[in-house]
Amino acid sequence: MMTTREPVALWPQEDDLGLMTDLYQLTMMVGYFRSGMAGRRAEFELFVRRLPHGRAYMVLAGLEQALAGVLAMRMSADRIAWLRGLDAFKHLDSSLLDALADVRFEGDVWAIPEGTVVFPGETLLRVSAPLPQAQWVETYLLAALGYPTLVASKAARMTTAAKGRPLYEFGARRGHGPQAGLLAARSAYLAGFAGTSLVEAGRRLEIPVVGTMGHSWIQAFDREEQAFAAYAQIYPGSATLLVDTYDVLEGVRKAAAIEPAIAAVRIDSGELDSLARAARAILDEHGRAGVKILCSGDLDETKIARLVAAGAPIDGFGIGVELVTSRDAPALSMVYKLVELEGQGKYKLSPGKRTYPMAKQVYRRRDPAGRFAGDLVARADEPAAGEPLLERVVQGGRLVHEPPSLIRVRERCRDQLAALPDHLLALDAACDYPVVYSDQLEADARRLMGG
Amino acid sequence: MMTTREPVALWPQEDDLGLMTDLYQLTMMVGYFRSGMAGRRAEFELFVRRLPHGRAYMVLAGLEQALAGVLAMRMSADRIAWLRGLDAFKHLDSSLLDALADVRFEGDVWAIPEGTVVFPGETLLRVSAPLPQAQWVETYLLAALGYPTLVASKAARMTTAAKGRPLYEFGARRGHGPQAGLLAARSAYLAGFAGTSLVEAGRRLEIPVVGTMGHSWIQAFDREEQAFAAYAQIYPGSATLLVDTYDVLEGVRKAAAIEPAIAAVRIDSGELDSLARAARAILDEHGRAGVKILCSGDLDETKIARLVAAGAPIDGFGIGVELVTSRDAPALSMVYKLVELEGQGKYKLSPGKRTYPMAKQVYRRRDPAGRFAGDLVARADEPAAGEPLLERVVQGGRLVHEPPSLIRVRERCRDQLAALPDHLLALDAACDYPVVYSDQLEADARRLMGG
Numbered sequence: 001m002m003t004t005r006e007p008v009a010l011w012p013q014e015d016d017l018g019l020m021t022d023l024y025q026l027t028m029m030v031g032y033f034r035s036g037m038a039g040r041r042a043e044f045e046l047f048v049r050r051l052p053h054g055r056a057y058m059v060l061a062g063l064e065q066a067l068a069g070v071l072a073m074r075m076s077a078d079r080i081a082w083l084r085g086l087d088a089f090k091h092l093d094s095s096l097l098d099a100l101a102d103v104r105f106e107g108d109v110w111a112i113p114e115g116t117v118v119f120p121g122e123t124l125l126r127v128s129a130p131l132p133q134a135q136w137v138e139t140y141l142l143a144a145l146g147y148p149t150l151v152a153s154k155a156a157r158m159t160t161a162a163k164g165r166p167l168y169e170f171g172a173r174r175g176h177g178p179q180a181g182l183l184a185a186r187s188a189y190l191a192g193f194a195g196t197s198l199v200e201a202g203r204r205l206e207i208p209v210v211g212t213m214g215h216s217w218i219q220a221f222d223r224e225e226q227a228f229a230a231y232a233q234i235y236p237g238s239a240t241l242l243v244d245t246y247d248v249l250e251g252v253r254k255a256a257a258i259e260p261a262i263a264a265v266r267i268d269s270g271e272l273d274s275l276a277r278a279a280r281a282i283l284d285e286h287g288r289a290g291v292k293i294l295c296s297g298d299l300d301e302t303k304i305a306r307l308v309a310a311g312a313p314i315d316g317f318g319i320g321v322e323l324v325t326s327r328d329a330p331a332l333s334m335v336y337k338l339v340e341l342e343g344q345g346k347y348k349l350s351p352g353k354r355t356y357p358m359a360k361q362v363y364r365r366r367d368p369a370g371r372f373a374g375d376l377v378a379r380a381d382e383p384a385a386g387e388p389l390l391e392r393v394v395q396g397g398r399l400v401h402e403p404p405s406l407i408r409v410r411e412r413c414r415d416q417l418a419a420l421p422d423h424l425l426a427l428d429a430a431c432d433y434p435v436v437y438s439d440q441l442e443a444d445a446r447r448l449m450g451g
Numbered sequence: 452m453m454t455t456r457e458p459v460a461l462w463p464q465e466d467d468l469g470l471m472t473d474l475y476q477l478t479m480m481v482g483y484f485r486s487g488m489a490g491r492r493a494e495f496e497l498f499v500r501r502l503p504h505g506r507a508y509m510v511l512a513g514l515e516q517a518l519a520g521v522l523a524m525r526m527s528a529d530r531i532a533w534l535r536g537l538d539a540f541k542h543l544d545s546s547l548l549d550a551l552a553d554v555r556f557e558g559d560v561w562a563i564p565e566g567t568v569v570f571p572g573e574t575l576l577r578v579s580a581p582l583p584q585a586q587w588v589e590t591y592l593l594a595a596l597g598y599p600t601l602v603a604s605k606a607a608r609m610t611t612a613a614k615g616r617p618l619y620e621f622g623a624r625r626g627h628g629p630q631a632g633l634l635a636a637r638s639a640y641l642a643g644f645a646g647t648s649l650v651e652a653g654r655r656l657e658i659p660v661v662g663t664m665g666h667s668w669i670q671a672f673d674r675e676e677q678a679f680a681a682y683a684q685i686y687p688g689s690a691t692l693l694v695d696t697y698d699v700l701e702g703v704r705k706a707a708a709i710e711p712a713i714a715a716v717r718i719d720s721g722e723l724d725s726l727a728r729a730a731r732a733i734l735d736e737h738g739r740a741g742v743k744i745l746c747s748g749d750l751d752e753t754k755i756a757r758l759v760a761a762g763a764p765i766d767g768f769g770i771g772v773e774l775v776t777s778r779d780a781p782a783l784s785m786v787y788k789l790v791e792l793e794g795q796g797k798y799k800l801s802p803g804k805r806t807y808p809m810a811k812q813v814y815r816r817r818d819p820a821g822r823f824a825g826d827l828v829a830r831a832d833e834p835a836a837g838e839p840l841l842e843r844v845v846q847g848g849r850l851v852h853e854p855p856s857l858i859r860v861r862e863r864c865r866d867q868l869a870a871l872p873d874h875l876l877a878l879d880a881a882c883d884y885p886v887v888y889s890d891q892l893e894a895d896a897r898r899l900m901g902g
Contacts, residue, residue, distance in 0.1 A: 005853050005854055007515045007516070007519035007522070007854045008515060008519055008655065008656075008854075009465075009516055009519035009523065010516050010519075010634060010637070010655070011462060011463060011465075012462060012630065012633065013462070014462075016651050019650040019651040019654055020629055020649070020650075020651050021623075021649075021651075022623060022624070022650070023648050023649075023650050023653075023660045023662030024662035024663055026650060026662075027662055027664070027686065028664060028665060028667070028668045031668065031681065031682060031685050031686075035681050035685075042671070044667070064458040064459060065458070065459065068458035068460035068461075069629065071458070079654070082654055083650075086653075086660060088660075088662065088686065088689065091687070131671060135665070135667060138665075139623050139632075142625070143623055143625075143628065143629045144628070146624070172472075172594055173473070173589070173590050173593035173594050173597070173785075174593070174594075174597065174782055175594055175598070175627065176601075176626065176628070176631040176634070176776070177594065177595070177598045177599075177630045178463065178471055178520065178591060178595060178630065179461065179463065179628045179629065179631070180594075180627040180628045180631060182463065183461060183627070197474050198471070198472075198473065198474075198590075199471075199472055199473070199477060200463060200467050202474075203530070204461065205459075210474060211475035211539065212475055213475050213479060214475055214476070214479060214589075215789070215799050216493075216586060216788070217479045217482065219789045219792070219798070220483070220488060220493070220582060220789065230482065234485050235478065245799045245800070246800050247800070325627070326781070327782060330776040330778055330781040331625055331772045331778060337666070338666070341670070346670040346671075347670070348670060348696045349697045349698070402456050403456060403459075405456075
């Protein structure tokens with residue numbers, strides 16, 4: 001039987017980016033044109049309101065992907081034609097929707113570099129553009145920055161917990177759709193992971209690609225030892241054998257006897273601490289002191305820290321679902337708010353969702369030992385002490401800053417984590433890093449809000 | 452300043468799908484070729500081990516996207532060349548990697564239709580193919596089915612809780628990357644939502660596109676009433692005004708006075724029950740009984756149910772982060788396991804992760820009133836009573852089943868939910884729907900496992 005309708009994969013193409021936005025962005029854009037406000041210069045700022053419970057800092061990630069998307073956003077004629085048919089627009093003069101046809105992002109973007117440790121309440125990115133353009137890019141910016149930042153922040157906690165033992169990202173199958181796997185692999189490597197199992201992430205991003213074997217390899221052979229021997233012969237010296245298909249320690253005994261010697265065994269279920277100790281003893285007895293032990297199976301930073309603290313003889317960890325879904329905290333309260341229009345401060349007072357007016361810069365102070373001592377959020381035009389974190393990356397709709405290589409971002413993240421005060425690296429740290437607003441900003445806010 | 456490196460958006464293209472897999476799938480595939488096992492017919496089954504706490508059923512979704520991906524998977528010559536350089540493959544005879552160059556999916560796929568209510572332990576999809584091909588597609592199948600099923604299942608709970616009030620999906624900005632927004636919009640609509648704010652989802656999938664306004668529209672004007680009036684004039688009769696930028700009830704008073712009359716007000720923060728009642732009273736006093744009240748702001752099924760039970764005068768709900776991240780349960784334990792090879796049953800015994808051997812079919816019985824009474828998981832070649840749920844959708848690598856339109860899938864989901872026993876629709880239901888394995892399967896398992 002032939003089919004008449006092809007299945008749809010739902011991978012957006014570059015032409016689709018112009019509509020990867022919420023409808024209200026488009027109705028507001030049309031409204032700005034209609035109200036003669038389309039030329040007004042707006043400053044929008046992106047920040048995180050508060051951190052999920054138990055998190056004390058974030059690692060900013062996803063900027064390269066966010067900028068690539070925003071700079072590629074267009075509205076083709078066929079998209080405009082399609083929009084005309086929507087209930088929201090049907091009644092409008094056609095000239096109003098024509099205004100959208102010429103829209104592309106021609107503004108400036110200031111951003112904190114990827115790999116930087118950041119905190120709630122700080123401006124992470126600022127868009128300075130004509131009002132409709134700045135409105136249009138909101139949805140994509142938030143979707144492109146939120147998840148990578150969430151995963152990089154989670155990965156940094158795991159990296160800290162592992163105290164130097166390598167972590168491998170194995171989570172593509174558990175990501176929220178196929179693209180999430182790519183984004184998660186990038187964020188994990190950025191925040192200190194040693195590699196990923198997702199081959200395409202390795203190819204696109206030059207991340208080391210790693211792998212072991214699946215249970216199906218073992219099951220495909222009549223006997224476990226046959227499966228082990230065949231793999232060890234095909235991948236001499238590099239094979240990692242999965243030992244928990246039937247009986248873990250029996251599996252380790254068989255793995256220890258394999259020639260040529262294997263690289264590692266992987267334990268994917270059960271009580272990892274005691275199994276790893278027993279496995280280590282078996283391997284050592286068989287003269288396999290060089291064979292490593294890799295563990296996986298729903299591991300998070302707390303479990304990693306516990307295994308490391310207990311001294312379990314585990315040489316590396318495979319991490320999946322807990323990282324790629326950020327299971328304990330799968331969302332950030334990242335928002336994008338109008339703070340200035342034609343030089344005039346803008347704010348909102350919604351319960352629990354106040355914002356500060358005026359374009360801002362974030363300044364970071366260090367103590368004499370080079371550790372982060374506190375951040376000041378000030379007006380962008382206000383002189384202040386400390387290192388300014390936001391830099392201009394896009395000017396007039398053109399990139400003016402070459403995106404750093406992923407390996408450079410990874411080095412920055414490592415250096416940033418090393419400069420964090422020790423107590424903030426604890427897995428149960430309170431989010432108490434000092435972030436203060438300048439007197440000038442507080443005064444602006446009071447004046448505008450009539451306080 | 453010009454830049455030399457372009458930023459990368461991380462949208463995979465069709466050519467990339469062959470490597471959207473874990474490295475171990477490729478090392479195992481090469482191993483099957485090397486071991487002379489590449490021609491063996493394998494049956495792999497995809498199922499969910501157990502449900503997250505508080506969930507009693509799932510709504511299967513994502514099949515169309517999963518099949519589109521699997522049928523498009525290829526290995527181009529340049530991908531093979533890139534693979535040769537990986538540490539894992541460097542030492543191999545080049546002929547072994549050449550074997551991958553010809554691989555495409557040429558097997559059969561049996562699947563339960565999208566929109567069906569399903570339960571843990573049931574075979575949701577079965578792949579019957581030469582061993583390397585069946586191995587290769589695992590990662591993509593899981594990534595493409597898991598998240599849509601998670602969101603459709605969550606959306607069904609919200610639909611049930613809303614008792615007929617319309618729900619709108621507003622979550623694109625909170626998805627785990629931009630693609631997740633598209634997938635979430637599809638799953639939400641499939642499971643009873645009335646529309647989405649994500650314009651591209653509307654265009655691609657013919658989902659009604661809906662929108663209100665953002666706080667920035669209000670802030671862009673000097674006075675709230677100016678912002679309201681301008682919007683109502685541009686979108687006469689259809690405008691939904693956001694009333695919580697400064698003071699909610701003050702905003703409602705201004706909205707009630709606007710000419711021409713608006714369609715609705717939206718409250719996005721604060722105590723929604725009491726605010727909605729106060730807003731309703733104000734609107735009615737102003738002769739605006741026809742103006743609806745829409746609420747949003749971190750709403751989940753429990754909050755929706757509470758507002759509905761309290762009789763809050765809310766006409767519709769905007770839903771974002773709780774749906775698109777499935778925040779209370781952001782992952783499913785969905786797995787894909789070898790169950791049969793060349794007619795021989797395969798299983799594993801890993802602690803907590805046992806599987807049943809042999810290719811299976813799922814049969815559903817109904818009670819005289821047409822409600823689901825219990826499911827039987829049986830061998831695929833075993834006669835059994837009830838409606839068989841798995842149907843063949845791909846044969847010999849070709850689609851043999853036209854993907855149903857999204858609106859048909861939505862109707863199926865509605866009918867399926869209506870046929871669920873009432874107690875399973877409760878938000879705190881135990882997962883106690885009867886799913887049993889046939890005597891034949893139990894006997895096969897005992898025999899193979901030597902029990």
